[in-house]
Amino acid sequence: MSPRTTNALLHGTLDALILKTLASGPRHGYAIARFIEDTTADAVLVEEGSLYPALYRMERRRWIDAEWGTSELGRRAKLYRLTPAGRTQLAAEVASWRRFSAGVSRVFAT
Amino acid sequence: MSPRTTNALLHGTLDALILKTLASGPRHGYAIARFIEDTTADAVLVEEGSLYPALYRMERRRWIDAEWGTSELGRRAKLYRLTPAGRTQLAAEVASWRRFSAGVSRVFAT
DNA sequence: AGCACATACCAAGACAGTCTTGGTATGAGA
DNA sequence: TCTCATACCAAGACTGTCTTGGTATGTGCT
Numbered sequence: 486m487s488p489r490t491t492n493a494l495l496h497g498t499l500d501a502l503i504l505k506t507l508a509s510g511p512r513h514g515y516a517i518a519r520f521i522e523d524t525t526a527d528a529v530l531v532e533e534g535s536l537y538p539a540l541y542r543m544e545r546r547r548w549i550d551a552e553w554g555t556s557e558l559g560r561r562a563k564l565y566r567l568t569p570a571g572r573t574q575l576a577a578e579v580a581s582w583r584r585f586s587a588g589v590s591r592v593f594a595t
Numbered sequence: 596m597s598p599r600t601t602n603a604l605l606h607g608t609l610d611a612l613i614l615k616t617l618a619s620g621p622r623h624g625y626a627i628a629r630f631i632e633d634t635t636a637d638a639v640l641v642e643e644g645s646l647y648p649a650l651y652r653m654e655r656r657r658w659i660d661a662e663w664g665t666s667e668l669g670r671r672a673k674l675y676r677l678t679p680a681g682r683t684q685l686a687a688e689v690a691s692w693r694r695f696s697a698g699v700s701r702v703f704a705t
Numbered sequence: 706a707g708c709a710c711a712t713a714c715c716a717a718g719a720c721a722g723t724c725t726t727g728g729t730a731t732g733a734g735a
Numbered sequence: 736t737c738t739c740a741t742a743c744c745a746a747g748a749c750t751g752t753c754t755t756g757g758t759a760t761g762t763g764c765t
Binding site for chain 2 (some may be wrong): 723724
C-alpha cells in the first residue's frame, strides 16, 4: 500500500503540491491525496502520515483554513481552503521549485 | 554566505547531484560543491555541513571511494571517485528524480 | 451473513538528511 | 597585518516524512 522506498524527494514539495491542489477550490484531505496521486500517475505518493501533519502545519501558518463539512459521498470531512497568504506562499514555492529543478536538470544534463 | 531560507528541496537530490558530478572524473569535496553551485547558478547551494556527511554516507554505501591526494592548487585534498555501484545508483536516482519532477510539474501545470 | 475494501480522519514516535555553528590549517593578495 | 579563498571535519539542532496503530462508516462480493 505504501512505497517500499521512502521518497526523500517529497521533502519540501508537499506543501506546494497541497497548496496548488487547493488553488482550484476547497477540498478535504483525502481528496487532496487522491488528486495528487492521480495527477502524477502515482509518481508522487501522499502518505496520510505526511499529509495530515502538513495540513496542520499549514493551518497553523495561516496558509489554509479548515471547516467541517461533508464529502461528495456524504461523509463527514474537513474541508481545507487556501487563504490569501497561502496563495502568496504558493507562488513563492512554485517559483523556487522551478528554479531549483531547472538547476538540478542542468547538472544532470552535464 | 549561506541561504537564509533552508532549502528543504535539496533533500534526497544531493546524493544524485554529487554522484553525477563525479561521473565525469574524480573530484574533491570542495570542488564538488563549487561545480554544483556554478552549474546551477547558485540555484542549488551545497553547504559543507550537508556535503561532507553525504560523502561519508555514500562512501559507507560503496557508491564512491576516496583517497588522499592534492588539489589543482597543490593543497591536501581527499579525492572521491564513483564506483560501479555508484554508477548504477546514479542512474536509478536520476530516473526517479525525472519521474518525480515530471509529476510535480504536472500538478503545478494544473 | 461475513468479509474485504474504499472512504475519511487522527496520534505518537521513529527516522533520515540538511543546517548551524564551530573548529583546524594553508596560501594569495591588498 | 588582515582578509579571503581553499580544503577538511564534528556535534547537535531542526524539519519534515514515514511507520504503525487506531477510529468509524458504507459498498459490494460471495
